[in-house]
Structures are given as C-alpha cells and as structure tokens.
Amino acid sequence: MNPEAQRCLLCKNARCAAACPVHTDIPAAMKLYREDRLDEAARLLFDNNPLTGITCQVCDWNRLCFGHCVLNAKKVPVHWYDIEQEISVPYLETATVQPGPASGKTVTILGAGPAGIAAAIFLRKAGHGVRLYDEHPHVGGVLRYGIPDFRLDKRHVDHLERILLRSGVEFRGGRKVTAAALRGTADALLIAGGATQARKMRIPGEELPCVLSALEYLEAPEKYPLRGRVLVVGGGNVAMDACRTAKRQGCEVTVYYRKTIANMPANTLEIAQAQSEGIPFEVLQVPVGVELRDGQPVAIVRNCENFTREDGSLATRILDGTDHEVPFDTLIVAVSEKVDYRLFGEAMPDLDPDGWVAVDPQGQTSWPGVFLAGDFRLGPKTVVQAVESAKTAVQGILDYLG
Numbered sequence: 001m002n003p004e005a006q007r008c009l010l011c012k013n014a015r016c017a018a019a020c021p022v023h024t025d026i027p028a029a030m031k032l033y034r035e036d037r038l039d040e041a042a043r044l045l046f047d048n049n050p051l052t053g054i055t056c057q058v059c060d061w062n063r064l065c066f067g068h069c070v071l072n073a074k075k076v077p078v079h080w081y082d083i084e085q086e087i088s089v090p091y092l093e094t095a096t097v098q099p100g101p102a103s104g105k106t107v108t109i110l111g112a113g114p115a116g117i118a119a120a121i122f123l124r125k126a127g128h129g130v131r132l133y134d135e136h137p138h139v140g141g142v143l144r145y146g147i148p149d150f151r152l153d154k155r156h157v158d159h160l161e162r163i164l165l166r167s168g169v170e171f172r173g174g175r176k177v178t179a180a181a182l183r184g185t186a187d188a189l190l191i192a193g194g195a196t197q198a199r200k201m202r203i204p205g206e207e208l209p210c211v212l213s214a215l216e217y218l219e220a221p222e223k224y225p226l227r228g229r230v231l232v233v234g235g236g237n238v239a240m241d242a243c244r245t246a247k248r249q250g251c252e253v254t255v256y257y258r259k260t261i262a263n264m265p266a267n268t269l270e271i272a273q274a275q276s277e278g279i280p281f282e283v284l285q286v287p288v289g290v291e292l293r294d295g296q297p298v299a300i301v302r303n304c305e306n307f308t309r310e311d312g313s314l315a316t317r318i319l320d321g322t323d324h325e326v327p328f329d330t331l332i333v334a335v336s337e338k339v340d341y342r343l344f345g346e347a348m349p350d351l352d353p354d355g356w357v358a359v360d361p362q363g364q365t366s367w368p369g370v371f372l373a374g375d376f377r378l379g380p381k382t383v384v385q386a387v388e389s390a391k392t393a394v395q396g397i398l399d400y401l402g
C-alpha cells in the first residue's frame, strides 16, 4: 500500500477532482484503495475514464490533480497519480467491456485515437454497434504513433485494442477515409480525426531537406537516423518528445523557444526530464530563416522579447538587429499542430465565424447525427481532454439516437 493514500483527507468537495477534466472521483477511489479493494477502485476509474491506465502516465498532473490538492497549502500535495498508476495500469491487462443489450443501431467512428477509443467503449456499453476507422493498422492515434516508447509502453495501447475488439467493436484499420463518404453509412457518425497537420514556421528555407516535421519524425524515428547537431523549435510535448528522441539517437540537441521555460505548454515533468538529460534550452530566440553555406545548413536566429497585450495575453516580439547564425544538421519543427479539414472530403458542415466547424455544446455539427470529438473538435489539446470531449459527444449521440 502506498503510504501517500493515508495522507489523503478524502475531501468532500475535492479540488483534485474538480481540476481533472474528467472529474475522476479521487476520494472514492482512494477510499477503496485504502481498504485494499483494488479491483473496485480500478473499475470505478475505468468506468469513468477508459483511458485511466494511460492518462495516469501522460497527464500533466502538476497542472491538474496534484497541483490542485488542498495539501498544496502546506506544500505536501498527495501523489494521487502514483496510486492511480498502481491501480489502473495493471488493470488494463484484464479489463473487459460488457456490451449493453443490443440496440440494433450502429455508430461509425472516424479516428482511433484516445477520443475514438473512449467513445467506442461508451457506445458499446450502451449496446450500439461500433465501426471504428483509422488510417493506421492499429488503434491508439498519437498514443501509438506519436508519444515515444520510452514515455509510454505500447503494450498498454495493445491492451486497449484487445478490450475494444473483445467488446465487439469492428475495427477497420489501414484505411484513409473521408467523413463525406462515411456519412449515412450508420445511424450516427463521430469524427475524431485528431490534429494531424503540423504547423509550419513560414520562414525562408523551411522546404530544405534538412528541415523535418516533428510529427513525421516521431511517427517513425527509425526512418530518420539523425546525426550531428539537431535544433528543435517549439515548447510543447511534441518538441520535448522530439528532442528527447534525437538525444537517444546520439545527437547533440538544442531546443529553441520564443518564450520562457515557464511559458512552455509541455508537461512540466517532460521539460524537467529533457533538462536532466542534458538538453540545453535557448529561450527567447527563434529561427527566422534557414540557408545552405557550402552545403552546411545554417539557421538565422533572432532574439525575442515577451510583452503583455491589452487583453492580458502574452505575445512575442522578434527583435531586429539581433541575428546570429547557428550551424546544424537537422532542424525539427514542433510549433504546434492543426486540424485538417480535408478529412471531410467533397462536402463540409457549416463553419462558425472563426472558421471552425460549428458545433452545438455536445459536439453535433450542422449535419444531423454527425458529431466531433477530441483534438479534431478542440484543436491540439491533451489525452484527458480528448476523453472528456468523447464523453460529451457520446451523450449527444445517445440523445440523438433516442
């Protein structure tokens, strides 16, 4: 038994649970754990969040449960995530989903990442048939084809795939499909296609072969045996995974970020791990061009300063006259991702004034019975937020199907 559990106050209005996007009932699970009722604790967590065995490993708990524990006031917050890992990771090996009584209705899901997986499980529990499409041969989305093995053991994702298949989900992997083609093939359609398009830096020289997209690199690092000096541009999880992967390939890696370390959106733990692995961060600096000098790639880097806009948001100003040159072998771009609306195919639902697909609070588009979830709805966010939005969309689908 982890002694941390005894320190938990089992708060009535638990701040840890309130800060969790899926509102994990931490006091209830903690109580079961203390009573050595591990199976019941695991089921409670899994029923609320079928990806609990994953989120307890990849969530940024400093900004979520741990960071909001009431005992932070005494600087001794409870390490709930350690306990959740002890309960939920082994449970993945044996977990099963009991399908509800057959409804005679079928839902198609496009995208087998965290949102698609969670939705498929909730829909099977409700008794609906589920057809799950993904362009990859296996389920997992970013969990399998983005986050490196040293951070997430892919056997955990294999377990999720087994749970889905045993529950009766029909998985149609290895097929790139469009929403327009799938629309009308079932009683409802959930689009959970992720944020799969890498943003570009939009600088001269970005098209040179020495410049690589972090998403492409992380999908199959073995295809890119990098060497020499690698620059990684960005400050999110993708940048941290890219720099740590390149470091493991034996490269001399430096991270360039236009704001400060405190402003980096990456998991705080990943930032600390990258630093402890000896990866230097050059902050308040940004490449503004890439050139070849006698075949040697060189990044033109400029200093930046941060300032606060009138609305309180933080912005960056690039400072003229501060150019300096940094020679490198590969520059990896990790400056965020966006959704790719080409996924819709030849027709699209209505857009909102900001150019996003318009959805109601449950994620339903102007196409009746067609819902969005995960990064495809929210933009690039997190695994636990993908699960939360899948829960919302599934509730919408259940209401729609009656």
Ligand SMILES: Cc1cc2nc3c(=O)[nH]c(=O)nc-3n(C[C@H](O)[C@H](O)[C@H](O)COP(=O)(O)OP(=O)(O)OC[C@H]3O[C@@H](n4cnc5c(N)ncnc54)[C@H](O)[C@@H]3O)c2cc1C
Pocket (backbone or CB within 6 Å): 058, 059, 060, 110, 111, 112, 113, 114, 115, 116, 133, 134, 135, 136, 140, 141, 142, 143, 146, 147, 175, 176, 177, 178, 192, 193, 194, 195, 196, 218, 237, 238, 241, 267, 343, 373, 374, 375, 376, 380, 381, 382, 383, 384, 386
């Ligand atoms: C490298 C990296 C590291 C990350 N690290 C963390 C982390 O530590 N913690 C965290 O919480 N979040 C992390 N994130 C973010 C998190 O992974 C995403 O928010 C989450 O995966 C979103 O889930 P999703 O199901 O919406 O989309 P995805 O996981 O992107 O899955 C979407 C799936 O749909 C498929 N698809 C798309 N279009 C089509 C099509 N036309 N036909 C068929 N299939 C299609 C895609 O191939 C993909 O398999 C990370 C993201 C990346 C890229």
Ligand code: SF4
Pocket (backbone or CB within 6 Å): 007, 008, 009, 010, 011, 014, 015, 016, 017, 026, 027, 068, 069, 070, 071, 078, 080
């Ligand atoms: S983990 Fe912290 S906030 Fe949550 S119930 Fe325990 S003491 Fe309260």
